[in-house]
Amino acid sequence: MSLTFCIIFASACGVVLMRNPIHSALCLIVNLVAVAGIFAQLEAHFLAMVQIIVYAGAIMVLVVFVIMLLNAKQEEGSYSTWLIGLLAVVSGFIFVDMVGPLLSEGFPQSASATDPTVGTVEAIGRVLYTKYLFPFEAASILIMVGVVGALMLAKTDKGKQG
Amino acid sequence: MELLILAVKAFIVLHVALGLGAVCTWIERKGSALIQDRVGANRAGAYWYPSNPLLWPIAPFIRIAGMLGIINTLLNDAVKALLKEDFVPEGTSVFMHALGPFMAALPVFLAYAVVPLAPDFTIFGYHVQAQLVRIDTGLLFIxxxxSLAVYGVVFAGWTGNNKFSLLGALRASAQMISYELAMGIVFVTLIIGYGTLDLYAIVESQQDGWGINPLVHPTGWLSFIILFIVGMAETKRGPFDMPESESELVAGYFTEYSGMKFLLFWLGEFAEIALFALIISLFFFGGWHIPFVELPEGMWWAALVGHGVLMAKVLFFCVLQIVIRWSLPRFRYDQLMSLGWKGLLPLSLLNVMVTAAIHI
Known part of the structure; x- marks a missing residue:
């Protein structure tokens, strides 16, 4: 698992440090797939598959398309204003605050490692449709609103399109 | 020992994928010749009369293989591709250019890892699963x-650094994403019908081995037809080969590829054809089960027979896809899109609803 952590860390650095936007996007794909690997190693196979299908397979394709079609140029020069520096310091503190407990207490044992029924498709489906039914449905309505909004924005000439 | 079994299994699974790809290539080459009333590849190796007497015993076999076009397809083409100049277009990233074919072929071969190729068996006291990994979400893994295979096409088209490649990549990725929706929904139908995502359990529940499983029977045929059409569209072949239509786009997204990189696209494509044939025979046609025949459980020879039966079914569907590809004319691109979004997607949604209503 530590190898996967290394891949995640290296690719996350690559996303920020790469000059060419398509290489950044590539690093992000590697990162997302590696996160799926972490899920798989924690015996949460369903989550791992969904991570690949949704993030690496669908969302990143859109990102790559945007980069390719807008023909994003290689980044030149550097932004070294004081605002960027300030933001970097603040986000660094937030990161340490988030990761600190993990480092001091060690990694929490995953629930699925002790109880094999937690990460399965059946268990997730049952929980989604009973305990978390309202958030699940609310999220789906939110996505629906997004789709309808995108359609409204994309549809410019009302006369021609049926 | 466990590790050794795993290594052997990985070797076998990879070579099943490669072998099916090679066989499909040969069927395509000779089959297209038959369909178009040509002779096809029959020269390379057909006149091999070696001077060394030690080689005489194998010479007739080589000559027959040459006459059948096997030498041409499997040996000459591979060697030619390896020796060709590896051309990289100017002004593009060499790394991304090399990544394209790998990203196109790798996911297809990875998908073979979760596909069961024979029933479980016991040999020398070891219980062997004829499947590289048995995860409970095998269906989702495929x-x-x-969905990862899209990247190969996108990168290949982008690094081609010309309009034809980019247009081909756009067409291919839009096509793959559109048809993936219908494929996902067909998979939902299967999950409802079989009640599991484990591919081995799906095949084992078709014990009678006869046609479409009775569990999904009323809607199973519809699922099969949708999945077959989607499979042809996902492999970017048959009447769905707009991304590489030579009359419009030279060769589409792989216009700028030569040598082994080009061959890798080709191999990935044929491995994908075989993969779709494999999952269709596993999902709908009983996998390794023979109708009305009960193979004994756990015997190694039963596993071998089962594997042979499965491969026979797979080859049938490969041939069917190739025959369709060489007998139907190409769609128009808008026809393709309307078939995917207005035809197959609502049909498969309806299929899910009917199946769910039956299984409530």
Whole structure:
């Protein structure tokens, strides 16, 4: 698992440090797939598959398309204003605050490692449709609103399109 | 020992994928010749009369293989591709250019890892699963690898650094993403019908081995037809080969590829054809089960027979896809899109609803 952590860390650095936007996007794909690997190693196979299908397979394709079609140029020069520096310091503190407990207490044992029924498709489906039914449905309505909004924005000439 | 079994299994699974790809290539080459009333490849190796007497015993076999076009397809083409100049277009990233074919072929071969190729068996006291990994979400793994395969096409088209490549990549990725929706929904139908995502359990529940499983029977045929059409569209072949239509786009997204990189696209494509034939025979046609025949459980020879039966079914569907590809004319691109979004997607949604209503 530590190898996967290394891949995640290296690719996350690559996303920020790469000059060419398509290489950044590539690093992000590697990162997302590696996160799926972490899920798989924690015996949460369903989550791992969904991570690949949704993030690496669908969302990143859109990102790559945007980069390719807008023909994003290689980044030149550097932004070294004081605002960027300030933001970097603040986000660094937030990161340490988030990761600190993990480092001091060690990694929490995953629930699925002790109880094999937690990460399965059946268990997730049952929980989604009973305990978390309202958030699940609310999220789906939110996505629906997004789709309808995108359609409204994309549809410019009302006369021609049926 | 466990590790050794795993290594042997990985070797076998990879070579099943490669072998099916090679056989499909040969069927395509000779089959297209038959369909178009040509002779096809029959020269390379057909006149091999070696001067060394030690080689005389194998010479007739080589000559027959040469006459059948096997030498041409499997040996000459590979060697030619390896020796060709590896051309990289100017002004593009060499790394991304090399990544394209790998990203196109790798997910297809990875998807073979979760596909069971024979029933479980016991040999020398070891219980062997004829499947590289048995995860409880095998169905989703195939879908995930299918969604990753888009990148190869996208990168290949982008690094081609010309308009034809980019247009081909756009067409291919839009086509793959559109048809993936229908494929996912067909998979939902299967999950409802079989009640599991484990591919081995799906095949084992078709014990009678006869046609479409009775569990999904009323809607099973519809699922099969949708999945077959989607499979042809996902492999970017048959009447769905707009991304590489030579009359419009030279060769589409792989216009700028030569040598082994080009061959890798080709191999990935044929391995994908075989993969779709494999999952269709596993999902709908009983996998390794023979109708009305009960093979004994756990015997190694039964596993071998089962594997042979499965491969026979797979080859049938490969041939069917190739025959369709060489007998139907190409769609128009808008026809393709309307078939995917207005035809197959609502049909498969309806299929899910009917199946769910039956299984409530």
């Amino acid at each position: 879908l995930a690898m299918g």
